[in-house]
Amino acid sequence: MSNKLNFLDFEEAVKISLNLAKTTTLKEIVPISKALGRIVSSDVICKKNLPSFNNSAMDGFAFKIADSGKTLKIKKVIFAGDKGSDVEAILNEGECYKIMTGAKVPSDVDTIIPIENCIDVNEKTVTLPNDLKVGSNLRLKGEEQKEGNVLFKKGEVINSSHITLLASQGLMMIEVFKQISIAVVSTGNELKEPWEEANEEEIYNCNSYALVSLLEEAGFCATYSGVVPDNLEESINFISNLKTFDVIITTGGISMGDADFVGEAFVQNGLQTAFHGVNVKPGRPIMMGSMESDKKQTFVMCLPGNPLTAMVNMQLFAIPVLNKIQGNNGFYHDVVIAKNQESFKTKKGRVNLVLGNLENGGFNVTRNNKYGSGMITALYESNCILVTSENTAGVEAEQMVKLIKFNNKFLSKTVNIFN
Numbered sequence: 001m002s003n004k005l006n007f008l009d010f011e012e013a014v015k016i017s018l019n020l021a022k023t024t025t026l027k028e029i030v031p032i033s034k035a036l037g038r039i040v041s042s043d044v045i046c047k048k049n050l051p052s053f054n055n056s057a058m059d060g061f062a063f064k065i066a067d068s069g070k071t072l073k074i075k076k077v078i079f080a081g082d083k084g085s086d087v088e089a090i091l092n093e094g095e096c097y098k099i100m101t102g103a104k105v106p107s108d109v110d111t112i113i114p115i116e117n118c119i120d121v122n123e124k125t126v127t128l129p130n131d132l133k134v135g136s137n138l139r140l141k142g143e144e145q146k147e148g149n150v151l152f153k154k155g156e157v158i159n160s161s162h163i164t165l166l167a168s169q170g171l172m173m174i175e176v177f178k179q180i181s182i183a184v185v186s187t188g189n190e191l192k193e194p195w196e197e198a199n200e201e202e203i204y205n206c207n208s209y210a211l212v213s214l215l216e217e218a219g220f221c222a223t224y225s226g227v228v229p230d231n232l233e234e235s236i237n238f239i240s241n242l243k244t245f246d247v248i249i250t251t252g253g254i255s256m257g258d259a260d261f262v263g264e265a266f267v268q269n270g271l272q273t274a275f276h277g278v279n280v281k282p283g284r285p286i287m288m289g290s291m292e293s294d295k296k297q298t299f300v301m302c303l304p305g306n307p308l309t310a311m312v313n314m315q316l317f318a319i320p321v322l323n324k325i326q327g328n329n330g331f332y333h334d335v336v337i338a339k340n341q342e343s344f345k346t347k348k349g350r351v352n353l354v355l356g357n358l359e360n361g362g363f364n365v366t367r368n369n370k371y372g373s374g375m376i377t378a379l380y381e382s383n384c385i386l387v388t389s390e391n392t393a394g395v396e397a398e399q400m401v402k403l404i405k406f407n408n409k410f411l412s413k414t415v416n417i418f419n
Helices: 010-020 160-168 207-217 232-240 262-268 307-326
Strands: 027-031 060-063 071-078 095-099 111-114 125-127 150-152 173-177 181-187 221-228 247-251 272-276 287-293 296-303 336-340 351-359 362-365 384-387 400-405
Touching: 010 272, 010 287, 010 307, 060 071, 150 160, 181 207, 207 221, 207 247, 207 307, 221 232, 232 262, 247 307, 262 272, 262 287, 262 296, 296 307, 307 351, 307 384, 351 400, 362 384
Parallel strands: 071 095, 181 221, 181 247, 247 296, 336 362
Antiparallel strands: 027 173, 060 095, 060 111, 071 125, 272 287, 287 296, 336 400, 351 362, 351 384, 384 400
C-alpha cells in the first residue's frame, strides 16, 4: 500500500468506481408477491391487450354520436362481466344501452355518457345533451398496452405499479437478478458489540448495524460479518474468508495511522486498488477496488471509521455502485431543488458534503454546518445532503440549492449534483 493518500477528484472517483462495478449475471424466478424491490433481469412483454376489450369507463348510456340531443329508448342493461349474446350489437334506430363501469361495449355504439350528465332519465328512455364528443368514456381495446409492447425494461426496480401490471397480464412469476451478497465488517480493537460491556475507553460498534440497516432500507441484503482482527496476519486470513461475497464493505482502518493495516490485508488477498483517497469532506480516506478469485469479482469498499462519515459516504458514494452491481439501470443520484433558509460557510478547495433538512420546499443546514465527523445525532437530525463544488465558499440565504434526499430515487443518466 502507498503511504500517502492522493485525494482523487470526487467526480473522477465516482466515474472510476462505477466503471469498476460489474453487473451481476445471476438470475432467479420469484413470485410477484415476493418481487417488491427486486430488479427486472429481462424485458417484460405485454401478452394481453390492456384493456382486452372495448369497455365503459362510467356508469351511463352507450349510443351513437349521431344521436346526441335526442331522446333514446333504453334497449337493455349491460353489466360488467356480461359476454357472448349479452353484448351483441342489437340496436335499432333511436335506441341506446344502459351500461355499467367496466362492461363490454357492443360494436354498434361509439360514445358513452355518464348518467348524471343526461338531461332526463327514466326506466325506459334517456334524453341526451348536444355537443357530445365521440368516443367519450369509451376505453378501447389495447389503447393502454398492446400485445408485444415492452411493459417494463430490464434493470427497473419493481414497485407496486409493476406488480399491478404483472397481475393484469396473468403473470404470477417474474425473472429478476439474484440479490447480491454483501459482507459488512468493522475494524478496531476498541470496539465492543452492543450486548457487551464497554468501559469509558471503549466504544460500541454502531457502524456495522447502521450500514446493514441502511442497505436494507435501500433494498439490499447485507450480513454483518464481525470485526477484522487487529493484526495483519489474522486480518489477511479473515478477509480471505470473505471472498465468497459479491461485495465487502469495511469501516475504519484505511487512513494513515500505524494500526491502519486493513488496506494492506486486502492487497495481500489480491485487491486491485482503484483509488485510495478522495478530495471530499467528510470521507477523504475512502478506498475502492476489487479482488478476483475463481472467476468471481468481489468489489471492495473501505469507508472511514467515523459513523457520520461512513453513513454519508455510503448514501452518496457507495449505494450507486451497489445499484449498478445489482443490475439496476438507475445508479445516478437525482436531486431536489429547494430554497436555502439560512446562510452557512463551507471550505473551498474540496467537495463538501453538508447535512440538512428538507421540509416544505426549504433547506435548513444541520447545526449551521458545525458538527464533527464522529457525531451520530447529526445524522438523526438530517434527511438530505447538499454537495458543494470545490470552489464553493458558502451558501447564501434564499439561494436555490440542489439536494440529495436520503433513500432518494436514482436515474439512468447522470445529472449535475453540485452546488
